[in-house]
Amino acid sequence: xxxxxxxxxxxxxxxxxxxxxxxxxxxxxxxxxxxxxxxxxxxxxxxxxxxxxxxxxxxxxxxxxxxxxxxxxxxxxxxxxxxxxxxxxxxxxxxxxxxxxxxxxxxxxxxxxxxxxxxxxxxxxxxxxxxxxxxxxxxxxxxxxxxxxxxxxxxxxxxxxxxxxxxxxxxxxxxxxxxxxxxxxxxxxxxxxxxxxxxxxxxxxxxxxxxxxxxxxxxxxxxxxxxxxxxxxxxxxxxxxxxxxxxxxxxxxxxxxxxxxxxxxxxxxxxxxxxxxxxxxxxxxxxxxxxxxxxxxxxxxxxxxxxxxxxxxxxxxxxxxxxxxxxxxxxxxxxxxxxxxxxxxxxxxxxxxxxxxxxxxxxxxxxxxxxxxxxxxxxxxxxxxxxxxxxxxxxxxxxxxxxxxxxxxxxxxxxxxxxxxxxxxxxxxxxxxxxxxxxxxxxxxxxxxxxxxxxxxxxxxxxxxxxxxxxxxxxxxxxxxxxxxxxxxxxxxxxxxxxxxxxxxxxxxxxxxxxxxxxxxxxxxxxxxxxxxxxxxxxxxxxxxxxxxxxxxxxxxxxxxxxxxxxxxxxxxxxxxxxxxxxxxxxxxxxxxxxxxxxxxxxxxxxxxxxxxxxxxxxxxxxxxxxxxxxxxxxxxxxxxxxxxxxxxxxxxxxxxxxxxxxxxxxxxxxxxxxxxxxxxxxxxxxxxxxxxxxxxxxxxxxxxxxxxxxxxxxxxxxxxxxxxxxxxxxxxxxxxxxxxxxxxxxxxxxxxxxxxxxxxxxxxxxxxxxxxxxxxxxxxxxxxxxxxxxxxxxxxxxxxxxxxxxxxxxxxxxxxxxxxxxxxxxxxxxxxxxxxxxxxxxxxx
Numbered sequence: 001x002x003x004x005x006x007x008x009x010x011x012x013x014x015x016x017x018x019x020x021x022x023x024x025x026x027x028x029x030x031x032x033x034x035x036x037x038x039x040x041x042x043x044x045x046x047x048x049x050x051x052x053x054x055x056x057x058x059x060x061x062x063x064x065x066x067x068x069x070x071x072x073x074x075x076x077x078x079x080x081x082x083x084x085x086x087x088x089x090x091x092x093x094x095x096x097x098x099x100x101x102x103x104x105x106x107x108x109x110x111x112x113x114x115x116x117x118x119x120x121x122x123x124x125x126x127x128x129x130x131x132x133x134x135x136x137x138x139x140x141x142x143x144x145x146x147x148x149x150x151x152x153x154x155x156x157x158x159x160x161x162x163x164x165x166x167x168x169x170x171x172x173x174x175x176x177x178x179x180x181x182x183x184x185x186x187x188x189x190x191x192x193x194x195x196x197x198x199x200x201x202x203x204x205x206x207x208x209x210x211x212x213x214x215x216x217x218x219x220x221x222x223x224x225x226x227x228x229x230x231x232x233x234x235x236x237x238x239x240x241x242x243x244x245x246x247x248x249x250x251x252x253x254x255x256x257x258x259x260x261x262x263x264x265x266x267x268x269x270x271x272x273x274x275x276x277x278x279x280x281x282x283x284x285x286x287x288x289x290x291x292x293x294x295x296x297x298x299x300x301x302x303x304x305x306x307x308x309x310x311x312x313x314x315x316x317x318x319x320x321x322x323x324x325x326x327x328x329x330x331x332x333x334x335x336x337x338x339x340x341x342x343x344x345x346x347x348x349x350x351x352x353x354x355x356x357x358x359x360x361x362x363x364x365x366x367x368x369x370x371x372x373x374x375x376x377x378x379x380x381x382x383x384x385x386x387x388x389x390x391x392x393x394x395x396x397x398x399x400x401x402x403x404x405x406x407x408x409x410x411x412x413x414x415x416x417x418x419x420x421x422x423x424x425x426x427x428x429x430x431x432x433x434x435x436x437x438x439x440x441x442x443x444x445x446x447x448x449x450x451x452x453x454x455x456x457x458x459x460x461x462x463x464x465x466x467x468x469x470x471x472x473x474x475x476x477x478x479x480x481x482x483x484x485x486x487x488x489x490x491x492x493x494x495x496x497x498x499x500x501x502x503x504x505x506x507x508x509x510x511x512x513x514x515x516x517x518x519x520x521x522x523x524x525x526x527x528x529x530x531x532x533x534x535x536x537x538x539x540x541x542x543x544x545x546x547x548x549x550x551x552x553x554x555x556x557x558x559x560x561x562x563x564x565x566x567x568x569x570x571x572x573x574x575x576x577x578x579x580x581x582x583x584x585x586x587x588x589x590x591x592x593x594x595x596x597x598x599x600x601x602x603x604x605x606x607x608x609x610x611x612x613x614x615x616x617x618x619x620x621x622x623x624x625x626x627x628x629x630x631x632x633x634x635x636x637x638x639x640x641x642x643x644x645x646x647x648x649x650x651x652x653x654x655x656x657x658x659x660x661x662x663x664x665x666x667x668x669x670x671x672x673x674x675x676x677x678x679x680x681x682x683x684x685x686x687x688x689x690x691x692x693x694x695x696x697x698x699x700x701x702x703x704x705x706x707x708x709x710x711x712x713x714x715x716x717x718x719x720x721x722x723x724x725x726x727x728x729x730x731x732x733x734x735x736x737x738x739x740x741x742x743x744x745x746x747x748x749x750x751x752x753x754x755x756x757x758x759x760x761x762x763x764x765x766x767x768x769x770x771x772x773x774x775x776x777x778x779x780x781x782x783x784x785x786x787x788x789x790x791x792x793x794x795x796x797x798x799x800x801x802x803x804x805x806x807x808x809x810x811x812x813x814x815x816x817x818x819x820x821x822x823x824x825x826x827x828x829x830x831x832x833x834x835x836x837x838x839x840x841x842x843x844x845x846x
Contacts, residue, residue: 027052038067043125045072058086070121080105080160100155106162113168154184205229205250218261224271226253231278242335245285249278255298269301282331292317292390299384306377312385318411324397381420388413391430397468401516404468407433420446435482436460444491449548452491459484463507470509475518476525481507494549500542500559504528507538511761522563526760529615530574540566574611574758574767586767588754590624592631593638595715597723605720608756609728612735619759621736622720624713626752628745635705636697641666644676669693713739720754 031051038046049064060083067077081104087097111118208225228250235247255271275294282288297311323331391411397404410431418424428440437459444452463470463481470478482505489498509525531538542562588604597605608620641663642655655663667673677696681688686699698705717737724730738757740748756767 026055042067043122044068044070044076055088058088060084060086069118074109075107076109076118078105078107079103095150096152098153101153101157102155103158103161105160106158108161108163110163110165111168112166156184213261220257220259220261222257224253224255224257226251226255228252243283243337244280244288244335245283246279246281249291250276252276265304267303269303270298272297282335286321286323286331287319288321288331288335290317290319291315304377305380307380308382310381310383313383313387314385315388316390318388318391319394320392321394322396324399326398328399383418384416386413386415386418386426400468400472401513402468402471404466406465408438409433423451432458432461433465434462436462450491450493452489454487454489456485456487456489458486461485463504470524471513471516471518473519474522474524475513475516477510477513479508479510481505483507489544491548494547496544496546496548498544500544500562502538502540502542504538504540506536507532512763520561523763523765526618526758526763526765527566529618529760530758542566585756587756588622590626590716590752590754592626592709592752593634593712595712596719597716602723605724606728608735609724609730612730613728616734617760619734619736621738621757621759621764622754623738623740623757624717624754625740625748625750626709626713626745627749628709629749631709631752632702632705633694633698635708636701637668637694638663639701639704639708640673640677640697641668643680644673647676 028051030053031048034041034046034051035048038044045068047064047066047068048062050062052061053059062082063080065077065079065082066075068074069076081102083100083102085099087095087099090097109118205226205228207229208227210223212221214220229252231247231249231251235244238244238247251273252275253271253273255269255273257267257269259267273294273296275291278289278291278294279287280289293314293316295312295314297313299309299311301308321331325331389412391409391413393408393411395404395406395408408430410429412429413426415424415426418426423443423445426442428438428442430438432438438461439455439457441455442453444454461483463478463483467478470476484503484505485500487498487500489496491497507528509528512525528538531540533539540563542559544558544562546558585604585607588601590601608622612618612620644666645655645659645663674693674696677693677700678688680700681691681696684700688696691699717739721737724735725732757764758767759765
């Protein structure tokens with residue numbers, strides 16, 4: 001008996017010794033085996049400072065672990081410490097229970113070029129190695145349908161993690177520090193697995209998951225509950241593609257995802273999401289976008305069909321800022337400008353040299369060029385209820401001659417049953433900066449831009465806020481006034497037809513700035529002054545039209561051109577607007593040989609006086625313009641006829657009306673007239689051979705006719721000046737008659753008339769008639785305005801009237817007709833004088 005006990009004790013001692021020896025040696029042996037056979041096991045070299053495994057408690061400790069890159073020098077994955085504990089006795093009951101997994105200081109470095117990653121060689125190693133997992137699975141299947149394995153992982157934590165990722169093709173770097181994760185437990189049991197997961201984010205918030213997974217059919221039902229996730233952690237991601245300095249807010253969501261792991265595109269999503277206190281700032285830390293509350297209710301989202309049906313999208317307290325800089329760029333475009341990446345190793349703590357990056361991906365096969373991209377399914381989106389409340393937009397523009405700042409507040413948007421593929425009706429209301437309101441109503445489809453209807457209505461807008469734009473485009477500051485505006489624009493078959501109605505009240509425009517060259521030279525001040533009615537209203541209709549596909553299409557330019565055309569027409573044809581008559585007073589026709597005026601001409605002078613009484617701040621000037629050469633020829637003809645008449649009778653007697661009638665009835669081209677003219681030319685020693693009768697008259701009386709013409713013009717100006725002062729009591733400061741210089745008079749070849757000019761604040765605009773300016777048709781397809789196509793400066797009218805021949809057929813026939821000199825007529829007095837008649841008597845009849 002004693003011998004048996006001794007054998008048993010010796011055996012037990014040996015077993016205990018072996019167990020203790022194994023417990024002591026298992027850790028260094030395992031460490032040595034892993035380091036020597038790392039490439040056979042995972043395809044990479046493995047290194048670690050310490051490995052301890054307790055066979056009795058199932059606890060494992062690894063410190064200073066490193067997995068190297070294929071170059072065996074660069075670290076791929078590392079961690080400071082890993083602690084885990086397994087319940088060994090539970091393995092006997094087909095249960096894997098891991099009590100704790102604590103990972104401290106994990107450090108991962110990833111590289112990507114195209115579709116290649118720095119860990120592709122590890123995947124390739126496992127793909128080419130014997131499938132031990134499949135072998136184990138088959139062995140387990142041979143055991144028969146026993147109790148399924150249960151797996152439970154508890155108390156999972158990651159602390160102090162670091163991840164470095166670099167896309168070598170895009171030269172984009174993502175680097176994250178202090179990564180932390182806490183998971184109370186993950187549990188798998190049976191063919192249908194339920195997994196519960198709770199993650200507490202270090203920056204605030206939590207993620208709770210519930211997963212029901214059918215291992216047999218690969219179906220899953222995942223519910224995600226995200227509570228107040230702080231968005232500050234998104235800043236490194238956003239900085240890869242955006243120039244931002246700040247992002248914040250709290251995100252919460254309750255989502256259900258149903259699908260199959262073998263067909264991930266067959267994913268159905270539903271649930272709600274809430275975003276509170278969102279803010280986004282640009283590089284200069286200026287706010288760009290803020291949202292108090294964003295609430296989304298997704299009824300169904302189908303990833304495969306790209307179909308998303310929302311029950312409601314609600315936004316409250318949205319605040320946006322749009323800033324145009326001095327160089328014309330804006331803050332929104334700047335957000336998405338290329339963000340410079342750090343190139344040196346000093347700026348990126350885990351970046352490696354170019355040679356190392358090449359070595360990391362050297363053995364990875366390249367993606368063939370021209371790889372087919374999967375065809376994208378068109379997005380289908382519907383929103384049952386779309387609502388925006390309490391929105392605000394701040395607009396600033398520093399590209400103008402003066403800074404512009406404007407705030408639109410209390411923005412409200414509402415749309416029911418929104419569908420981009422169908423015709424929608426959307427309404428936006430807002431409150432403007434100082435006074436007034438705005439409403440926009442849109443009807444149309446986003447998928448068909450050929451059919452759109454947009455109505456814009458502005459009420460009681462303070463015009464002072466828009467003075468910077470007025471100065472930029474016209475050089476006129478706005479100091480007072482309110483605006484009501486209604487615009488409707490209809491697009492059909494890519495063609496715009498629109499109308500704009502402006503009603504300005506008490507609009508006050510200051511003097512034009514001389515230190516600024518405007519984009520459009522519009523006579524704004526004078527035009528508005530003429531348009532203003534007795535109650536202080538200015539009402540303008542601006543029809544616009546244009547082809548949207550035309551390269552030069554610009555709605556702003558269309559409206560500005562239409563406004564300029566209307567104002568120009570008002571300035572160049574003010575009497576038509578003021579009196580409402582169809583016939584416009586653009587000039588006053590004259591007979592160059594009349595010293596007095598007809599009743600029709602006096603009526604036109606009276607209309608000018610009425611205008612000045614209605615618009616006392618405006619001044620009018622008239623300029624007498626006579627076709628000089630034709631007038632001289634007519635006067636020379638009369639002088640020759642008069643001397644011929646006197647030569648037939650008593651040259652000392654004053655001429656009577658009967659005499660004037662005889663003179664008028666004379667045949668200017670008769671042989672007797674030719675002979676008489678020849679005798680006068682001979683007396684003066686002038687050659688007459690080959691001259692026409694008109695040329696003979698000019699040779700004889702040109703100087704006398706010039707003096708008569710100038711005297712007639714002075715008499716008309718004097719008579720008009722006295723009439724306007726005596727009859728209408730107009731001061732010279734309000735009504736002025738300008739006189740052409742001799743050079744201007746001799747050069748003028750237009751029609752005989754008084755031209756009219758309007759002056760205000762030192763600026764003068766000449767009233768033009770339709771024949772003075774021809775409309776130039778716009779090129780095919782270009783945007784045009786239906787307003788009169790006149791222009792001044794940028795809209796300058798063509799005031800050159802030289803294209804009009806100025807022959808007054810009522811006063812004289814052309815003196816330039818070819819005639820054969822007649823003979824056999826007695827000569828007149830040797831001095832060629834016309835006796836005692838005066839210029840007034842000569843002009844009285846003609």
